[in-house]
Amino acid sequence: MEGNNAVSSIFQKGWDQYLKNTKIFLILSGSSMAMMESEALLYKSPLYGRRTGQLLLKSMQFKDAHKFFPKKSFSEFLEIFAIAGGTPAYLVEIDANKSLMENIKTKVFPPTEYLHNEIEFILKEELREPKNYLAILRAISWGKRKLGEIINYTGLEKNIIAKYLIILDRLQIVEREVPVTDENPDKGRKGLYQINDNFVRFWFQYIYPYKSDLEIGRYGEVLRKYNKSFQILTSVAYKQACRQLLPDILFKHSRLEKVGKWWDRNEEIDIVGINEETKEIFFGECKWSNKLVGVNIYENLKRKAKLVDWYKDKRKENFILFSKVGFTEGMVKIANKENVFLVKKNILDKF
DSSP states (O other): OOSOTTHHHHHHHHIIIIITTSSOOOOOOOSOHHHHIIIIISTTSTTTTOOSOOOOOOOOOHHHHGGGSTTSOHHHHHHHHHHHTTOHHHHTTSOTTSOHHHHIIIIISSTTSHHHHHHHHHHHHHOSOHHHHHHHHHHHHTTOOSHHHHHHHHOOOHHHHHHHHHHHHHTTSEEEEOOTTOSOTTTOTTOEEEEOOHHHHHHHHHTGGGHHHHHTTOOHHHHHHHHHHHHHHHHHHHHHHHHHHHHHHTTTTOOOSEEEEEEETTEEEEEEEEETTTTEEEEEEEEOSSSOBOHHHHHHHHHHHTTOOSSTTTOEEEEEEEESSOBOHHHHHHHHHHTOEEEEHHHHTTO
16 A cells, blocks of 8 residues: 555456456455555545445454463463453464563563564554654553543643544554443543553553663663562453453353443442343452452442442342452352352363
8 A cells, every 4th residue: 555555446446347246255454444444444445335344353352362372371371461462463472482571571672573663663553643642652551541630641732632542542552441330431521541452551561661771681670660560460451351251250140231340439349240131230359469358358349339329229239259369268158158259260261
C-alpha cells in the first residue's frame, strides 16, 4: 500500500472482472487497523461494498494463550501472560526453554529486539501524533485513570484527550472500564481508563521510562525495579485470568451474561458476574499471594457485596474466592456450610 496507492483499485478490478463469480474465497488480512479501514472498509475505498464480512481479531484469552506453552504450569505461564498477554506475535517471542528473567534480558531489553520497539512502531504506524498518545499512555500506566487526572498529567485539552482515548480504545490499547452493574456504561460517571494490553502495560513500566539506560546496556536499575514491582503486574494478570475463566468454572452452575468488577468510592470487588434474566450475581476476590485466604477475606467480601445496588431484594447471591496457595481450615468449613466456591490455582490448570 505504501509503495503503490493504486493497490486497492487493482484488487477492485481483479475482483469485479475475474474473481467474484468463481469459487475463490479471498481473505485480506492486515495488522494495521488504520490501513485496513481506509483501503478496504471505508466508503471512499475502491473495495467498499464488496466484502462478505469482516472480523476484528482480538487478543486471545488466558486459556487459549496457555496453549502456546502447554508444558508450563499455571504459575509459570501467568508470569508470561503478565508480559505478553494474549497476542500471538508477542507469545512466540518468548523462549519456553529459558527463564522469564532470561527472556526479558534477551528478548525485551536489547534495543535491537522486536519487542523493545514494538509499541512505538505501532503508534507511529497507526497514529499521526504518537508523542501525545505516548503521554496519555504513560499517564494511565502510572495510575492516572480518571479523565481529569489524565488531562492534568499531560497538559492536553479535554476535547483532544477525549478524541485520542476513543482512538486508543478502537485500537484495543486502552479501554474505559465501568462497574459491571452499571446500567448506562457509556454515560456512567465512574468510568476509569486502563491499558487493555498486557505487553503495553509492561512496556510502559519497564521499557519506556528507561530507554536511555537500556540503549547502552545498563540493565541493573530496570531489573531492580522489575524484581521489586513485577508481582503487582502478576496480580493484575491473575485477576484478569480469573475473570476470563469464571464462566468456564461456573458453567455447570450458572450462565453469566457479564463479568467484570465493581467499585464505588473507596470500595472495590475484584470479580462480579451477573445474569439479568435469573437475577443471579457472583461476588469474587482474587488473592495472588503466599498467604492462605481466610474467613476475614470472605466476611469483607460479604460486607462489600451489600453495597452493590443491583436487584437488592430480588437477587440470588453467590460467592467465589480464588487463591494462589489455598484456604485456611476455617474458610473451608464455612465454604462447605454456606456453599462458597473455592478455587485454587491448580483447579484453574484444567482450563
